Structures are given as C-alpha cells and as structure tokens.
Amino acid sequence: MKSFLRDNPTIAFGLGLPLLLVTLFLLASGLPTLLVAPPQNDxxxxxxxxxxxxxxxxxxxxxxxxxxxxxxxxxxxxxxxxxxxxxxxxxxxxxxxxxxxxxxxxxxxxxxxxxxxxxxxxxxxxxxxxxxxxxxxxxxxxxxxxxxxxxxxxxxxxxxxxxxxxxxxxxxxxxxxxxxxxxxxxxxxxxxx
Incomplete structure (x- = not known):
C-alpha cells in the first residue's frame, strides 16, 4: 500500500487532503469548548x-x-x-x-x-x-x-x-x-x- 501511494502522489494527495480538512474543521469547532470557560450565571x-x-x-x-x-x-x-x-x-x-x-x-x-x-x-x-x-x-x-x-x-x-x-x-x-x-x-x- 505504501509503495502504491508513493508511486501515485496525486491519489495520495486526493485522499489525504479531504481527511486533513475534516480533521482541521473538527478540531476548530471543538476548540472553543476547551478554551472558553463554562457559564457561571443562571x-x-x-x-x-x-x-x-x-x-x-x-x-x-x-x-x-x-x-x-x-x-x-x-x-x-x-x-x-x-x-x-x-x-x-x-x-x-x-x-x-x-x-x-x-x-x-x-x-x-x-x-x-x-x-x-x-x-x-x-x-x-x-x-x-x-x-x-x-x-x-x-x-x-x-x-x-x-x-x-x-x-x-x-x-x-x-x-x-x-x-x-x-x-x-x-x-x-x-x-x-x-x-x-x-x-x-x-x-x-x-x-x-
């Protein structure tokens, strides 16, 4: 599998970029939950x-x-x-x-x-x-x-x-x-x- 992806960088890039973008979007949407303190007032x-x-x-x-x-x-x-x-x-x-x-x-x-x-x-x-x-x-x-x-x-x-x-x-x-x-x-x- 590694040799196939190494020999075909376009396919590796085409598969890897969407996965990377989805991961970045998920991390970006979850960061405020981790960085912003929870509410204190009812x-x-x-x-x-x-x-x-x-x-x-x-x-x-x-x-x-x-x-x-x-x-x-x-x-x-x-x-x-x-x-x-x-x-x-x-x-x-x-x-x-x-x-x-x-x-x-x-x-x-x-x-x-x-x-x-x-x-x-x-x-x-x-x-x-x-x-x-x-x-x-x-x-x-x-x-x-x-x-x-x-x-x-x-x-x-x-x-x-x-x-x-x-x-x-x-x-x-x-x-x-x-x-x-x-x-x-x-x-x-x-x-x-």
Whole structure:
C-alpha cells in the first residue's frame, strides 16, 4: 500500500487532503469548548411571551423579576417563565398563579396594574444586562439540522433554538416548548450569585 501511494502522489494527495480538512474543521469547532470557560450565571427567560400592553408583562425592576397584569386581556396568552441552571443544564419552570379576576372569560378592566407573585424567585437578584458578568449572551437563532453544510444545501429541518454564546462557544438550551413558537422566547436576565 505504501509503495502504491508513493508511486501515485496525486491519489495520495486526493485522499489525504479531504481527511486533513475534516480533521482541521473538527478540531476548530471543538476548540472553543476547551478554551472558553463554562457559564457561571443562571439564566431566566420566558416562552410563549406576547408583548401585549394590555396583557401580562415581565419586567426586571430594582433587580427583581416582576410579573404585572396590565388589566384587560383580550386573549389567553400566558407566558411560562424558566430558570436555566448552568451547573447541571437543567431547566426549571417558575410557577405562578393568576388572580381569579384574570381567569374570567370576559376581559376584566382595572384602573391600575396588579403585581403577580413569583414565589420561586423571592429574594433572587437579577441582572437584566444583555451580556452576563461572565461574558455570555443569550441568543435566539435558526439552525438547520445539517450543521456541517449549513445553508449550502436545502434542508427542511429548520428549528428555532435558544443558546448561550461566548467567543465561539455555543451552548444550546434544552428545547422545552414547541420548536415552532420559539420566536416568542423572551430574555429576562441573569441570576446574580
């Protein structure tokens, strides 16, 4: 085999170059995972969130997450709030109970907004900066199932996903809701240690 490849350098080059390129691409894609430190701050985000001025609003006020019922609602959109634990990779839903006036079939009309308690976030300080203190950022992206060739070829496997990103390192968040509604994902903030 060695003599065949030595006598035919074009064939050796034709076989060796693609293998070398694949190896280089695999190494280059894995380097950020080895060189960039893992995230340190838990993340809070909402799914199924519709930014409707008359509905439920999520805000960070004085480093505290607040869920505010703005009054009359004309639809049944109810956001789900999640906490992503960076140490374990687990996602925990932050449960809340809507007031009785909010669950009526006819829209309730109030003159002032009503705050809804979030017991799981009691005493949790949140930084609503777009970039975490450790340098990671929350991104929403459309990715294809064909990761190697990306947009070069047609692929019907497009999905929407949320991820943490820093200096080339990309950590996808677990898919917790219907992938086609990821456009309604809303960044809330980073949990301060």
């Amino acid at each position: 993340l809070l985000f909402a799914t199924e969130y519709v930014n409707n001025q008359a509905g439920l609003q999520i805000a960070v006020i004085s480093r505290s997450v607040q869920l505010i019922d703005q009054g009359s609602r004309t639809n049944d959109h109810r956001p789900r709030i999640w906490r992503y634990h960076v140490k374990t990779g687990a996602v925990q839903e932050i449960a809340f109970v809507l007031p009785a006036s909010h669950t009526k079939k006819t829209p309730s009309v109030r003159t002032k907004p009503q705050r809804i308690d979030l017991p799981d976030l009691q005493g949790v300080e949140v930084d609503s900066s777009s970039i975490a203190p450790d340098g990671y950022e929350f991104v929403l992206n459309t990715r294809s199932d064909s990761r190697l060739f990306g947009g070069l070829f047609y692929s019907s496997g497009y999905r929407y996903g949320a991820a943490l990103r820093k200096s080339g390192r990309h950590i996808p968040l677990p898919s917790i809701t219907n992938q086609y509604y990821r456009g309604r994902t809303h960044f809330i903030g980073w949990v301060s240690p």
